Amino acid sequence: MTNRERSRPPEPRHENRGQGSNVTPHGEAPTDAGPMESLRETIAKRLRFAREISGLTQGQVAKLMRLHRPTVSEIEAGRRRVSADELTQFAQHYHTSVAWLTGEQPDIADPSDDQINLAARELSKLSKDDLDRVLRVLAVIRAHGETTV
Numbered sequence: 001m002t003n004r005e006r007s008r009p010p011e012p013r014h015e016n017r018g019q020g021s022n023v024t025p026h027g028e029a030p031t032d033a034g035p036m037e038s039l040r041e042t043i044a045k046r047l048r049f050a051r052e053i054s055g056l057t058q059g060q061v062a063k064l065m066r067l068h069r070p071t072v073s074e075i076e077a078g079r080r081r082v083s084a085d086e087l088t089q090f091a092q093h094y095h096t097s098v099a100w101l102t103g104e105q106p107d108i109a110d111p112s113d114d115q116i117n118l119a120a121r122e123l124s125k126l127s128k129d130d131l132d133r134v135l136r137v138l139a140v141i142r143a144h145g146e147t148t149v
Contacts, residue, residue, distance in 0.1 A: 038078075039102065039103065040078050040081065041078050042102065042103040043078075043082060043087070043101055043102055043103070044075065044076050044077060044078035045078075046100065046101045046102075046103065047075060047076055047082075047090055047094075047101060048076040050090070050094035050096050050100075050101065051076070051094060053094070054093070054094045054095065054135070055128065055131065055132065055135075056093070056094075058072040058073055058076070059072075061090075061093060064089075064093055065086065065089050065090075065093070067086075087101060087102070095135065095138070095139040095142070
């Protein structure tokens with residue numbers, strides 16, 4: 001073990017509580033844990049959440065970005081740094097912004113909002129193809145809103 005390895009604190013161990021993702025028990029996006037959470041951890045959590053919401057597997061994302069699947073896994077676990085170019089590509093594939101992925105832009109949606117809960121219930125009833133179409137429409141709406149602001 002080198003001196004450098006000794007001086008680093010051990011990586012935190014995360015229990016698998018049966019959720020299978022970083023989504024909270026109520027299904028909302030992971031939020032920043034405050035100043036204790038590192039930028040890498042924020043990016044990792046948000047990348048995984050965005051990928052899952054996009055309906056993509058790690059393998060599909062790896063193919064889109066010309067990476068190896070374990071590389072995507074390491075990024076989502078916070079064990080590998082993400083370059084600015086990669087972060088931009090992730091944001092494009094997930095139809096979100098780099099600002100949101102890095103935690104600069106907070107979650108806007110209030111998970112206790114009745115309209116959001118209704119929308120989530122209705123979306124969960126759609127077929128994968130219909131959900132993909134809805135997500136594409138939302139991306140167009142969001143892109144149009146960003147250009148007019």
